[in-house]
């Protein structure tokens with residue numbers, strides 16, 4: 001094969017990248033391409049994405065290649081490059097989002113070979129089928145069992161040489177201000193090895209400790225494919241691998257039910273309240289419930305929130321304020337560096353009882369959660385400075401004080 005375009009999307013790495021590895025093995029010339037599509041704004045994830053592109057370009061250049069960056073519609077720009085270079089094929093990683101699937105269909109109608117490769121998940125989202133029938137697993141535990149025994153593909157080595165022809169315009173990666181964590185495969189691998197060395201062994205005991213902050217924080221890197229989920233799943237710690245299985249689980253749900261971010265997966269008769277003031281107080285971390293406000297402020301400050309805090313804040317919005325899960329999911333999606341449709345909407349629906357939870361009426365009592373997962377109040381003190389001076393458990397119940405704390409609201413709901 002002569003010239004192949006490797007279209008990068010949310011697989012911004014050179015390690016274990018099946019599409020890149022196949023192109024480098026088969027083609028004389030390889031054109032790694034990323035298209036910045038102004039119609040798909042990256043929002044707060046923008047700077048992180050641009051970090052990832054800079055890092056990927058450096059890795060490809062170190063292998064004799066380059067990352068070509070274009071701006072516009074992905075299919076049109078890819079086809080333009082194909083005709084400029086006489087490329088005969090486009091290789092890309094398969095994705096499950098509606099946007100990605102529409103794009104894949106459009107490539108199908110073009111006069112070029114379009115090949116999809118695995119790499120987004122540990123197990124491809126269309127591989128496992130429940131024994132009792134159906135096109136996907138609706139319940140996690142049987143999925144976890146099947147997933148654990150499913151055959152895994154061979155990992156791919158990073159290609160030693162990427163043969164990109166000279167003389168093409170590489171295109172500009174726009175300059176940008178960082179927001180939250182630094183993006184890119186190099187930062188991801190550094191974080192992965194440091195965290196695995198220090199924290200993986202204590203994951204089962206430590207992952208719910210809000211103040212301890214001992215989860216991997218690798219989710220933004222997984223979101224942009226800076227790390228291979230298959231590589232992470234080889235770590236040998238079952239509790240951690242189970243979390244990666246949750247990620248795959250939501251992808252196979254989204255694959256079977258592409259409207260996951262809009263429609264109830266399991267429709268229920270819930271009357272949501274239209275209360276923009278309450279929703280806004282929740283967004284700003286000003287509900288007057290400290291553990292909820294701490295989580296929401298962590299999200300605003302860092303573009304990331306601890307999983308336990310995500311469950312508490314989401315449950316507070318849908319169960320106590322009775323605001324539609326879509327309102328909460330939209331806010332999370334906008335701010336989270338790891339925000340992606342399958343995991344965000346899948347988890348929101350799980351919390352709202354319209355998703356895959358086998359106990360759809362489950363509710364998280366914020367005070368009980370706070371006492372259990374932030375027993376010393378350290379997480380609240382870190383993110384809600386108005387309460388930093390309160391002693392002991394009072395930090396979780398400022399409404400018990402004889403006078404209100406200056407600048408901090410009374411709770412929106414009875415606690």
Ligand SMILES: Cc1cc2nc3c(=O)[nH]c(=O)nc-3n(C[C@H](O)[C@H](O)[C@H](O)COP(=O)(O)OP(=O)(O)OC[C@H]3O[C@@H](n4cnc5c(N)ncnc54)[C@H](O)[C@@H]3O)c2cc1C
Nearest residue numbers: 215216217218219243244247307310338339340343344347
């Ligand atoms: C309301 C709500 C919204 C969420 N939105 C997102 C989202 O948009 N994107 C996202 O990646 N995760 C989302 N999650 C799942 C989870 O909170 C994050 O994946 C996790 O907090 C990321 O931190 P970590 O990398 O330190 O996780 P770790 O504890 O280190 O877990 C390792 C990896 O497993 C995966 N994982 C862990 N928990 C879950 C889970 N419940 N569902 C799916 N994958 C999981 C993540 O890829 C994570 O990086 C959401 C959870 C809730 C309750």
